[in-house]
Amino acid sequence: MNDLRIVGIYNLKNVMDVEEACSAKLCPKRRLTYLILCWSNTDSRNIDLDENVLYNFQPPKCVRNLSIKRSMGARSAIWMNNVNLISNLEKIELKDCIEWETLPPFGQLPFLKSLKLFNMLKVKWLEGKFNGNDKYHAFPLLEVASSLLS
Incomplete structure (x- = not known):
């Protein structure tokens, strides 16, 4: 299973604890290029559990396409804030992550x-250096940008 290139994990609302999320072991999948993480609906759930589940689905650095849908946590996973861990991403889709306040x-x-970015109702600010920094041009290859934040 470590040679999978596309992984879609759906109905994440059914994950009962963090250990269950850890068992996916995404990081060793060195050929993985496309990852979809999808909760099945936006009903009220345990926000802390959703955040921890997302945190434990850290993909390998080789992922180029990332889609996260209907996560009810209040923030993105810590690994998403480390540019070195997600530097190969070419496409990102975030949909119905209605509790996220920062990107x-x-x-x-x-x-x-x-x-x-679709239906990100509570986004208030962009994480520091969202737009690049002094050394780098922000979004150097961006071709498509779509957003419907509210």
């Missing part, structure tokens, strides 16, 4: 071509 520093991703 990771996507502006620093050197290969990002497509960024789609």
Whole structure:
């Protein structure tokens, strides 16, 4: 299973504890290029559990496409804020993550071509250096940007 290239994990609302999420062991999947993480609906759930589940689905650095849908945690996973861990991302889609208040520093991703944000109702600010920093041009390869934040 470590040679999988596309992984879609659906109905994450059914994950009962963090250990269950850890058992996916995504990091050793060195050929993984596309990851979809999807909760099945936005009914009230344990927000802390959703955040911890997302945290434990850290993909390997080789992932190029990331889609996260209906996560009810109040923030993105810590690994999303580490540009070195997600530097190969080319496409990002965040949909119905209605409790997220901040967005990771996507502006620093050197290969990002497509960024789609839908129904992100509580986004208030962008993580520091979202738009790049003094050394780098923000969003150097961005071709598609779609957003419907509210």
